[in-house]
Ligand SMILES: Nc1ncnc2c1ncn2[C@@H]1O[C@H](COP(=O)(O)OP(=O)(O)OP(=O)(O)O)[C@@H](O)[C@H]1O
């Protein structure tokens with residue numbers, strides 16, 4: 001929208017400057033006026049709805065309606081004609097090598113499991129170790145640093161890390177420099193090598209997941225570290241006096257007490273994993289069997305011009321995320337109930 | 340069951356922060372030793388060095404005949420009750436008490452027997468399945484005790500375990516703890532800043548101030564023969580009367596009175612005359628010392644009556660017969676029992692008498 005038009009059209013400008021606050025004011029005054037007329041008992045039940053009302057309206061307008069629109073679109077071809085499950089049929093064609101299947105496998109298997117586990121494990125280990133070092137805050141800031149980098153830059157950096165030159169040439173990529181110099185192994189084409197088999201290419205998927213993990217570990221670290229600090233020191237001392245070794249203390253006292261936080265961070269990471277896009281987009285563009293649903297959706301829409309197919313992929317992604325969301329909400333309620 | 344020895348123990352945090360200085364105590368097997376002193380004097384630190392939660396800077400600590408300086412907390416076979424109780428919030432009462440036994444790799448049946456036994460002693464039978472957060476302060480405190488007693492440790496450490504309880508419960512628990520000590524036949528080391536707890540519970544008391552051990556003795560010894568001005572002032576309520584005085588040929592001269600000393604002190608010594616309120620009574624004896632007191636405040640406690648007032652230029656407290664009729668502003672003649680007289684050197688503050 002060209003906001004310059006507001007300046008040429010002064011009456012509209014006045015309406016916007018005065019009208020919007022007036023509308024908000026009128027809404028508050030009006031709703032309060034209505035609420036006051038209710039009985040004492042009803043009032044506290046009704047009042048919150050007036051206050052969350054605008055937020056609900058915005059969510060509905062900008063999230064729910066487009067989502068419903070997407071559902072409809074996923075049943076239409078590119079000319080807007082209803083074709084039933086046609087889009088889904090073509091997406092799900094050719095199990096297990098079809099494009100959507102590869103993306104689903106990568107998201108729901110590689111990314112969901114490894115990205116989440118790696119990040120949680122690194123975050124937890126670093127949180128526990130850093131708790132005992134002298135310059136904890138400096139070290140933690142270092143690990144947190146990648147969070148400040150744009151994920152596109154992150155992809156570019158890791159492209160350098162994974163660079164490949166033919167065997168015998170000097171390796172510019174850090175990884176291959178290590179592999180050839182330390183392990184005396186031929187350089188590995190990290191992003192293209194579909195080891196062990198093209199239908200189950202762990203290697204290049206893990207290469208991408210590793211880059212993404214590097215970017216997000218600081219997030220897990222900071223939250224888990226805060227949870228760790230929240231455990232009273234005398235609990236650990238009591239366990240020590242009770243005869244527990246440090247590993248047992250971690251397993252029996254620290255870990256259970258951090259569990260609610262670990263679950264919350266974990267489910268957040270699962271959602272991040274299912275939505276993975278940027279690293280794939282920058283580093284492999286979904287080639288060599290590294291496609292993911294979010295990137296496939298983008299590709300279907302902008303490269304293939306297939307809006308129906310893109311919508312179908314979006315719905316598949318949504319269906320994958322919903323159980324996690326529900327679990328997350330349940331967990332939230334369970335934690336609330338335990339207070 | 341074991342004795343505990345602190346041998347020239349020092350705790351230093353930084354070069355100029357020394358919180359425990361040259362600490363020497365022998366705690367006998369099965370003794371109930373109370374470590375008492377004002378807040379911040381280093382009691383907890385002394386206890387935590389014994390527990391292995393704090394490194395020992397200098398000196399040695401022995402449990403039995405074993406030097407434990409380099410033994411990890413988990414291998415010292417001691418139990419500790421923390422001021423905050425430090426119960427594991429995610430475990431039930433039962434699991435809290437079973438935890439130290441599991442750490443000792445005890446058989447399930449034996450664990451069960453011991454936990455049930457402890458819970459019976461402490462009256463926790465109905466709470467075994469609950470989490471600590473669903474317990475009252477007193478119940479939590481008993482769980483913390485239970486967790487300590489299930490293992491029959493060599494030494495039992497308690498760091499102000501009663502400070503979070505209300506006055507009535509504190510009184511009850513004090514008695515229960517003494518009973519527990521009798522039943523368990525274990526060495527107890529009990530830290531408190533409350534002199535009443537110290538006097539009522541300890542077989543012996545060790546008094547600390549500013550990181551320095553002041554005196555070790557039975558409650559009676561400490562009450563009757565305080566080693567220095569600090570101990571004399573710390574133990575006893577209301578506190579001992581302290582009157583600046585000079586020694587001249589066999590008697591001490593204060594601003595308002597003169598008292599014959601039961602033991603000769605070098606003439607010309609300056610210092611502080613000390614006597615407890617109960618040494619000042621309404622009974623005057625012929626030839627005894629009498630004090631002419633102007634009463635400022637009268638405090639009736641039923642069994643006792645305390646008079647606060649001045650003699651000459653000095654403030655002092657007297658404990659008189661509760662039936663004596665006195666009102667603020669009165670002048671009364673009181674007798675001073677010289678058997679309970681103390682004299683502290685003006686320089687060293689050590690007791691000379
Ligand atoms: N890490 C530390 N660094 C420097 N000084 C410390 C440290 N920990 C404790 N102290 C100091 O050591 C002194 C003794 O502490 P401690 O906890 O032993 O006191 P306490 O006698 O148990 O007091 P309280 O009755 O209040 O519990 C205090 O003055 C405290 O400030």
Ligand SMILES: [Mg+2]
Pocket residue numbers: 382383384498
């Ligand atoms: Mg303390």
